[in-house]
Amino acid sequence: MRRSIVNDPDQLVPEALEGFVLSHPARLALDAEHRFVRRAEPATGKVGLVSGGGSGHEPLHAGFVGPGMLDVAVAGAVFASPTALQVLEATKAADSGHGVVQIVKNYTGDVLNFRIAGEISGDDQVETEIVLVDDDLATDTADGGGPGRRGTAATVIVEKVCGAAAEEGQDLAAVAEVGRRAAASARTMSLALTAGTHPGDEEPQFALGDDEVELGVGIHGERAARRVPFTSADGLTDLLLDPLLEELGLERGTEVLAIVNGLGGTYPLELNLVARRLHHRLGDAGLAVGRSLVGSYVTSLDMHGVSLTLMPLDEELRRLWDAPVQTPALTW
Amino acid sequence: MRRSIVNDPDQLVPEALEGFVLSHPARLALDAEHRFVRRAEPATGKVGLVSGGGSGHEPLHAGFVGPGMLDVAVAGAVFASPTALQVLEATKAADSGHGVVQIVKNYTGDVLNFRIAGEISGDDQVETEIVLVDDDLATDTADGGGPGRRGTAATVIVEKVCGAAAEEGQDLAAVAEVGRRAAASARTMSLALTAGTHPGDEEPQFALGDDEVELGVGIHGERAARRVPFTSADGLTDLLLDPLLEELGLERGTEVLAIVNGLGGTYPLELNLVARRLHHRLGDAGLAVGRSLVGSYVTSLDMHGVSLTLMPLDEELRRLWDAPVQTPALTW
CATH class of the missing domain: 3.40.50.10440 (Dihydroxyacetone kinase; domain 1)
Structure with missing residues (x-):
């Protein structure tokens, strides 16, 4: 509750x-x-x-x-x-x-x-x-x-x-x-260990078994097509990363912009483990995380889960990403 | 779990x-x-x-x-x-x-x-x-x-x-x-609706009844001396604010620095309600929120709760607070 x-x-x-x-x-x-x-x-x-x-x-x-x-x-x-x-x-x-x-x-x-x-x-x-x-x-x-x-x-x-x-x-x-x-x-994959709970409700939007992970979940509590077994931080990261890498088909040497995004109820220690695995895996594949954000930027109430977004960077996109910004949630 | x-x-x-x-x-x-x-x-x-x-x-x-x-x-x-x-x-x-x-x-x-x-x-x-x-x-x-x-x-x-x-x-x-x-x-008061859960554990650090709030909780899952009835966002904010105002004894016209801090499992919509009540209450008391932070800055794993920190501002403290900063979690 x-x-x-x-x-x-x-x-x-x-x-x-x-x-x-x-x-x-x-x-x-x-x-x-x-x-x-x-x-x-x-x-x-x-x-x-x-x-x-x-x-x-x-x-x-x-x-x-x-x-x-x-x-x-x-x-x-x-x-x-x-x-x-x-x-x-x-x-x-x-x-x-x-x-x-x-x-x-x-x-x-x-x-x-x-x-x-x-x-x-x-x-x-x-x-x-x-x-x-x-x-x-x-x-x-x-x-x-x-x-x-x-x-x-x-x-x-x-x-x-x-x-x-x-x-x-x-x-x-x-x-x-x-x-x-x-x-x-840009492409994103998301997973949830627990759904979010609407303000005023007492139960989350959907229930999962103790050994289940919702893979491919949406940000409105949409259920996914697949439920997969719960596993380690590295294993969960791979569940997001493998289909992204397959879809994007990035050439060795490509730099990506990555967003490791908490869905609301995920704490920074957890997100940092996902970021770590991401860096290791991309390095092994001859790719590089050129820019990244790690934090809760696009949430689904208090959903406990994470999404991973990858976009290959070129000169123009890198310049626009690096340009100054002053907003409550993003400033550099 | x-x-x-x-x-x-x-x-x-x-x-x-x-x-x-x-x-x-x-x-x-x-x-x-x-x-x-x-x-x-x-x-x-x-x-x-x-x-x-x-x-x-x-x-x-x-x-x-x-x-x-x-x-x-x-x-x-x-x-x-x-x-x-x-x-x-x-x-x-x-x-x-x-x-x-x-x-x-x-x-x-x-x-x-x-x-x-x-x-x-x-x-x-x-x-x-x-x-x-x-x-x-x-x-x-x-x-x-x-x-x-x-x-x-x-x-x-x-x-x-x-x-x-x-x-x-x-x-x-x-x-x-x-x-x-x-x-x-500076003084802070904190409350929790749910305790945090240690990584690897399955149960939170302490359990609360459905109508209870832990008032005066610590950031390591320390229990508080008081459990009080659950109430509205405004009522919860008052539970934090009343003892702070009594302790600080601020004169009318004082500007404060306020931190509305999520303890880990609290989402931004919730924190914004606390911030709203804070502004209304301080305004009514002839005080002003001169500077503020609203977000999850000092957490206790995924504890669902909020802390409120107030510090009266003077010229020196305002100047030092406003000075440029570039860190992962605070930049201006």
Whole structure:
């Protein structure tokens, strides 16, 4: 049983947004009506960047609002898309006359509401481009049918490189293009030892046997196609890494950007073991971790699990990744 | 039941340190034999700063190694002090000829081993000063008897202000003095809804009834003197805040530095609710949150709970807090 630190569960998202913005008064401002967080000092003279989606994945997305990354992040209820009206207002708030790139994780509701908002915002002379993030290898289908791969932790990469491209002064098409290129080349695999528990609920979203691991789990408590036996940190890392390496088919000498991402209930000691195995395995394969993040960046409430994201780096993506960023959850 | 992502539990700390340093190759280096993490490029021409203690509190301490904060962090086993020999080697590694401030959380083993190491390091002409962090209000005893208050999340503040003072070129006595001043004025209260689970164990360190909250819990699974009824996020925040405000007796108009700290299994939505209530309550009392951190900085494995730290700010402490810092867990 998990008891949540919550007042009225129906007011969780607006109250949490308020608390978050109160904690960053110099950096962030809140539109309480439309539940979006924007930079306290809106940027001008550059392409705007808006992202968002269901809550419960913090620090995604509002934690990535700031110079070098997003202009605006819009929040739905826990695991539910923001409405088209919310996205519309957030998109307009992100615009300074140079158009807006909408970064959208590939889920039906999000894609629908961002698309509608994008179309309507054209009536207000706001040009938009959608960049879809669909990195979750576990939902790849050979025939390309169905809704396609889900969007998970590669969202952080796409938000970062688009943010840097926009700060550099690249135009709407170019910012969208580099985001699409990052999204197309990044893949993620996730596993869970325990599902997350919705605020106000007492039981996790699904139950697993003591010797089972959910391999290929989503960030909304979607069950995976496979349950595999529980094993060591190294063995669990290999379960994520083997299919990624097979899919990406990286040539020896390739440098990758890696995200070792905790899903909410995973502590740093555990993530560091995954990072260690990752470095060893890639080194053995003649590959290198050129850049990495290790931490809980795209979570699923308190899910105990980990995701691994890999993207091959080239000169442009490395430059955009390395560019300065000042947000609550990512600063360098 | 919680299953850990671990290989051999006895090798958890060295393996995790290796993974951590591999993830920050440009910034950090590892002394594997003595289990300490140091800056990749040692600083010179300033007072050195070393801290450390048991593992299981990540990102404390190794996450705070870097320009503007620690020079070296030394790690014991989970919830166990590093040995005096480890601390000695870590202290020597932190020295560049200007002496070393040792920042020590107030636990018997840590205090003993840092003290021994400080004495022995004098034989190598390394001058040391100990700054003891003892902020945990729950362990305050009116008569000052016993081991005194435990050290908890105020350690982050002490490491930050001492780090900034050292970068400014302050001498050994002055760096220690500002650390002691911060430690003396900061107080923390903590509560837990669920205890943490040791890596390799399957059951948490203690069990609570469904309607109970452990108020005044420590960061090593120490039980508290009081169990109180479970309540809302606002009510839980008040349980922490009321005794802090009573103890600190702040005058209207005072600005405080606040740390809303997750103990490991607490997700950002929950912490943001605590932050919201904190801002409302302090505002109502004519106080202000001048600076704050909201996140999981001083953890107790995956304990589900929160601690609240308050320290009144003056001009010097604000300047030192605001000074630049570049570490894995804190950068601005």
